[in-house]
Amino acid sequence: MCKGLVNRILPFSSVDGPGNRTVIFLQGCNFNCLYCHNPETIGKCRACGKCVSLCPYDTLSIVAGQVKWHEEGCKYCDRCLEICTENSSPRPVKMTVDEVAEKILAFKSFISGITISGGECTLQCGFITSLFKRVKEIGLTTFLDTNGSIALWQESELISLMDMAMVDLKSYDPKEHRVLTCMDNEVVIENIKYLAKVNKLYEVRTVIVPETLNNYYNVDMISKLIVSLNSSIRYKLIRYRPKGVRLELIDSYIPRDEMMNELVKLAAGNGCENVIVV
Amino acid sequence: MENILDIIKDNILTYEHKVLSLAKAAENSLDVLPIGKEVQKYRDEGIICDLFEGNAPYRPRYILPDYERFMKNGSEFLGLKRPEDIWEAINNLLILYKHVPSITSFPVYVGNIDTLLEPFIEDEEEAFKAIKLFLTHIDRTLTDSFCHANIGPEDTRAGRLILRAEKELQNAVPNLTLKYGPNISDDLAIEAINTALETAKPSFANDDMFKKEFGEDYGIASCYNGLKVGGGSYTLVRLNLERLAKQASDESEYIDVFLPKAVKAMAEYMDERVKFLVEESEFFKSSFLVREGLISQDNFSAMFGMFGLAECVNHFIDSPNLADRFGHGDRANELGLKIIERLEKEVDKYKNPYCKASNGRYLLHAQVGIDTDDGISPGCRIPIGQEPEIHQHLLHAAKFHKFFPSGIGDIFNFDTTVKKNSQYILDIIKGSFREGMRYFSLYCSNSDIIRITGYLVKRSEIEKLDEGKQVLHDSVVLGLGSVKNQKVLNRMVRKDV
Numbered sequence: 056m057c058k059g060l061v062n063r064i065l066p067f068s069s070v071d072g073p074g075n076r077t078v079i080f081l082q083g084c085n086f087n088c089l090y091c092h093n094p095e096t097i098g099k100c101r102a103c104g105k106c107v108s109l110c111p112y113d114t115l116s117i118v119a120g121q122v123k124w125h126e127e128g129c130k131y132c133d134r135c136l137e138i139c140t141e142n143s144s145p146r147p148v149k150m151t152v153d154e155v156a157e158k159i160l161a162f163k164s165f166i167s168g169i170t171i172s173g174g175e176c177t178l179q180c181g182f183i184t185s186l187f188k189r190v191k192e193i194g195l196t197t198f199l200d201t202n203g204s205i206a207l208w209q210e211s212e213l214i215s216l217m218d219m220a221m222v223d224l225k226s227y228d229p230k231e232h233r234v235l236t237c238m239d240n241e242v243v244i245e246n247i248k249y250l251a252k253v254n255k256l257y258e259v260r261t262v263i264v265p266e267t268l269n270n271y272y273n274v275d276m277i278s279k280l281i282v283s284l285n286s287s288i289r290y291k292l293i294r295y296r297p298k299g300v301r302l303e304l305i306d307s308y309i310p311r312d313e314m315m316n317e318l319v320k321l322a323a324g325n326g327c328e329n330v331i332v333v
Numbered sequence: 334m335e336n337i338l339d340i341i342k343d344n345i346l347t348y349e350h351k352v353l354s355l356a357k358a359a360e361n362s363l364d365v366l367p368i369g370k371e372v373q374k375y376r377d378e379g380i381i382c383d384l385f386e387g388n389a390p391y392r393p394r395y396i397l398p399d400y401e402r403f404m405k406n407g408s409e410f411l412g413l414k415r416p417e418d419i420w421e422a423i424n425n426l427l428i429l430y431k432h433v434p435s436i437t438s439f440p441v442y443v444g445n446i447d448t449l450l451e452p453f454i455e456d457e458e459e460a461f462k463a464i465k466l467f468l469t470h471i472d473r474t475l476t477d478s479f480c481h482a483n484i485g486p487e488d489t490r491a492g493r494l495i496l497r498a499e500k501e502l503q504n505a506v507p508n509l510t511l512k513y514g515p516n517i518s519d520d521l522a523i524e525a526i527n528t529a530l531e532t533a534k535p536s537f538a539n540d541d542m543f544k545k546e547f548g549e550d551y552g553i554a555s556c557y558n559g560l561k562v563g564g565g566s567y568t569l570v571r572l573n574l575e576r577l578a579k580q581a582s583d584e585s586e587y588i589d590v591f592l593p594k595a596v597k598a599m600a601e602y603m604d605e606r607v608k609f610l611v612e613e614s615e616f617f618k619s620s621f622l623v624r625e626g627l628i629s630q631d632n633f634s635a636m637f638g639m640f641g642l643a644e645c646v647n648h649f650i651d652s653p654n655l656a657d658r659f660g661h662g663d664r665a666n667e668l669g670l671k672i673i674e675r676l677e678k679e680v681d682k683y684k685n686p687y688c689k690a691s692n693g694r695y696l697l698h699a700q701v702g703i704d705t706d707d708g709i710s711p712g713c714r715i716p717i718g719q720e721p722e723i724h725q726h727l728l729h730a731a732k733f734h735k736f737f738p739s740g741i742g743d744i745f746n747f748d749t750t751v752k753k754n755s756q757y758i759l760d761i762i763k764g765s766f767r768e769g770m771r772y773f774s775l776y777c778s779n780s781d782i783i784r785i786t787g788y789l790v791k792r793s794e795i796e797k798l799d800e801g802k803q804v805l806h807d808s809v810v811l812g813l814g815s816v817k818n819q820k821v822l823n824r825m826v827r828k829d830v
Contacts (some may be wrong), residue, residue, distance in 0.1 A: 066724040067761070074762035091708045162724055167756065167763030331753060 058149040060095050066162050070333065072198040072221065072257060075168030082147035083232050084175040086202050086236040087227065089242050090264055090307070092299040094227070096174040098142035106135035108219060124148075152185045159190065166321050168196030168218070177205040180213060187216035198257065202236075205244035207250065219257035220250050221291075226261075226268060227276035235268065237260035244280070251284035257286060263318060264295040267307045270318065277321035278330075290322055291331040335768035345798075349476070350807055353438055360387040366609055372602045380577050381599050383570045383606070384434075384638075384703060390610040392434035392567065395636075396554045398627040399563040399666045400444035403429055407796045410621035413761045415559075419453040419460050419556035423467040430475060433622070437807070439477035442565070443507055444555035445675035447484040447492035453491050464491070472504035478788035478808035479555040485512035486540040488521050496528045496535075503532045505789040505806060506783055510553040513766070516538030519759060520719075526755045526775070533784050536742065546738040547690075551804045554695070556701050556787020558740040561690045564632020566739065571638030571700040572599055574645035574672065575709055584649040584668060596676065599637065600683035603695060607635055611764050634691040636739045637680050641709040643716050660715035660729055673713065673736050683795035691738075699706050701786035703813025711786050712741050720825040727765050734771035744784050748828035751778055778826045785812045785821050790800055792822075 061082040065071075073080045084097045085162065114128045122145040129224055135145050138331065159169055169190050171183050175201060176271040187197040197218040201207075202221050207214060226232040232240035250256035261277055263270050274292065281288050294310050315332045322330045340346065340701045354444055366388065368376070375381040386394060404422065407413040411429065416422040426449065433440035446467075446673040471480065484492040492511075493583035499509065511517065511525045525535050531669040536557065543551050543559045550562040560566055575621070577595050610616060620630045643659040646669045650657055659665045677697060684693035699712025710716045723745065730743045751757055762773050774784050781791050790812030798804050798813050815821045 066722065067757075069754045069757035074754070074756040075758075097745075134487070162764075164767040165724060165727065165761050167760050333750065 057126060057181050057185055058151050059179050060147050061150045061246050061258045062147045064158050071170040071172060071200060074168045075165055076168055076229060077162050078170045078172050079237045080172050081174045081176045083178055084173055084311050085178060085204055086175065086238055088236050089128060090262060090295055094142045094301055095139065095144040100143045101141055102143060105138050109134055109138050116161055116299050132319045136254050155186055157190045157246050163193060166195065170198040170200055172200035175202050175204065177201050180210055184216060191216055203246040204238055206242055207246045208209055217255060221258040221260060222247055223260045224277050227273045228269060231269060233309050248284060258291050260291045262293045262295055263310045265310045269304060274318045274321050278325040279326045285303035286326050286328050289331065290327050292318055292332045345803055347803060348793050360389050363389045365389045369601060370638045372598045375595060378576060380573050380595060381570060381602060383475060386568060390606050391503045391614040392616055393567045393610065393633060394436045394569050395441050395554050395558060396433055397433060397442040397554055397560050397565045398622055399734045400449055403627055406485050408625055410625060418461045419450065422450055422453045424461055426627050427470055434635040437476045437479060438819040439480050441481055442552050443471065443477050443480060443482045445483045447489045447495055448487065450491040451489045454504045457490065458623045461498065461594040462492050464494050464588060465502060468498055468504060472506040475506060476507060476806045478505055478790060478806060480506050481508040481510065481554050481624050483510050483512060483553050484535065484537040486514040487518055488518055493524060494815050497526050497533065500531050503782060505791055508788055510538045511535040512540040513537045521776050522759050523755045526620045528792055530551055530752050530776050530777040533780055533782040534772040535764050536772060539771050542771050556740065557742040558698065560737055563628055564690050567610050567633055567635045568603055569600055569636040569638050569698060570603050571640055573641050574639055575648060576640035578645040580647045588672060592675055593679050595720060596679040598820055600695065603635055604685055607685055607687050631689045634688040634696050635685065636698040637695040638698040639676060640702055640712055642672065643714045645672065655719060658719065660719060660721050666729060673733060696739035697737045698739040699737045702819065704811040705818065707818040708734060714743060717820050717824050723827050728768060731765060731768040731770045735769055742774055746824045746826050747775060747777055748826050750828065785815045807827045
């Protein structure tokens with residue numbers, strides 16, 4: 056049985072797609088964004104055991120060569136995350152589709168569907184395809200929150216089971232994208248075009264980071280791209296927030312309302328019909 | 334007589350507040366109800382409390398006039414003809430409201446105002462102006478937040494105009510409920526949610542559930558009380574489950590001995606109150622509402638209130654760990670259900686011949702508390718500051734709602750981010766009703782108007798009163814008390830990250 060490495064499951068979310076959604080965050084990411092606000096979801100645990108001895112509440116142990124987390128006593132002080140040198144966490148657990156489905160069923164009455172997020176969830180393509188299949192049987196909608204780095208046009212089964220996707224386009228400039236994420240944006244842009252073509256692109260997102268990114272250029276180009284595909288696709292501009300980030304990698308601040316308003320105006324002026332700011 | 338002089342000399346009460354307080358003082362100078370020793374002991378101990386209904390009941394606590402009938406027939410006593418247009422319709426209603434008695438002397442139910450006004454809507458903008466004046470008039474003259482209007486369960490133009498007006502007006506009065514059923518489209522429900530995020534109303538009532546208990550003609554009055562239209566409730570007395578718990582040595586003695594004894598005493602006390610009102614006060618013989626068929630004794634019942642379940646359960650659980658307490662621990666939650674199941678069984682043993690609307694039964698009611706309640710929670714609610722995550726909270730609340738036809742409800746305070754995704758709240762409400770919740774209230778964390786326990790008050794008005802300034806609405810006084818004693822402003826903000 057194919058298992059997924061699950062960082063956590065958020066029962067209710069108002070910000071991960073339409074309506075109320077249960078969000079499954081998978082562990083592991085192929086990007087390493089300078090502004091990542093949950094860097095502990097990037098790496099995989101190597102069972103070095105550093106966190107085990109440092110946990111003030113004795114909720115960690117090593118079992119069969121793996122770090123095991125005992126949720127009951129955890130006070131979420133995040134000491135384990137601070138000490139980890141692998142951008143990882145002792146909390147992710149391997150779960151089968153049935154185990155995740157059981158959690159989802161408990162919330163079924165209250166949700167429109169599920170969103171799989173990360174980390175980068177498409178790195179576990181087999182698992183998310185099986186999970187979507189199961190969720191469709193339950194009668195809920197399936198959304199994907201992805202960095203768009205995996206060629207989705209090659210994942211026909213996944214795409215057929217997925218209702219819609221939300222894709223980050225962090226920078227339009229390939230060089231800047233590489234500096235920011237360690238990877239190119241070519242596949243990301245192709246994915247955006249492909250998903251729009253098959254009417255499965257719910258939202259494109261860009262984080263606005265003052266004095267770090269070429270924000271005006273990015274919003275200008277990305278909004279033009281969206282309009283060339285389908286001007287009603289939602290464009291979400293996200294304010295950078297210095298919460299949870301690795302401050303040694305990034306020195307920025309929350310963009311002011313005036314800046315966000317200018318960017319909204321820019322995107323709307325290019326023809327984007329649905330621009331929102333969070 | 335000192336209290337009367339105190340009322341007269343008070344420099345914060347408005348003239349109207351003084352008149353009402355003086356009337357209450359006069360009523361309370363009487364001692365006409367035969368109250369047994371045991372009942373009196375419970376009253377002295379604060380275990381049984383009649384919520385200041387007064388010593389000589391001369392009008393039912395909650396009256397829900399049949400406004401549909403009034404709109405059809407006008408009123409001979411008030412000299413009003415059947416209205417022909419929207420202006421006459423709102424004028425007639427506003428006149429009748431001033432003649433509907435209650436414990437506060439303000440009407441606790443002002444009707445299903447959308448269906449009442451719908452036949453008169455021709456020009457929508459003219460109707461919108463009329464509706465705004467109508468709602469403003471209610472807010473400024475029926476200055477009591479227990480005054481409750483209903484809309485739904487049909488999708489009407491009037492209903493949409495009312496929502497639009499409330500969003501703009503941001504008034505605390507009237508309280509507003511949307512009867513939510515299959516005929517309310519998602520689009521209208523979203524309008525209602527967007528209005529509630531701005532002005533803390535409407536609340537959502539589970540129409541199917543209320544209809545099954547009361548039939549089509551039910552209304553939501555006061556805080557969230559389901560009652561029959563054309564009738565109401567003679568009285569509401571409440572039982573303090575926590576204080577009673579402190580007298581029992583353990584939970585089984587509580588459930589098997591103390592609860593049955595207290596229910597018996599309270600039913601006796603309610604019988605006396607109902608009896609005096611019906612047989613002695615002449616209300617049903619003298620009111621033009623009865624003469625003109627706007628109410629009938631056959632549609633009345635009475636409400637058996639309870640509160641403090643959380644503290645009662647936590648008293649027996651006796652654990653410092655939140656994970657074990659009411660709303661969190663399985664054992665605590667099971668004990669809570671066991672207590673309510675037994676309470677229902679005991680209350681059902683007593684019949685009152687005048688409660689014809691409910692086949693002689695007293696209707697269970699989860700009472701929302703009063704301003705002076707300190708450290709004790711309304712009805713079956715989880716204490717503020719100890720709320721679990723929202724999904725857990727909803728599933729917990731839903732288990733209790735079926736026991737309380739005459740009212741129970743939970744309130745959720747949402748972070749401003751949800752304003753961008755109202756469907757999120759609609760999903761939650763739909764799920765809650767699927768799981769058996771009866772009544773759902775919401776407001777937004779940055780809203781000036783907030784729901785205190787069941788009624789609405791403006792934060793800015795509470796601040797004014799706290800500074801010793803005069804305010805228009807009497808319920809602000811209650812709101813201030815609840816903010817201080819029940820930490821209402823600390824209600825958990827729901828934000829999912």
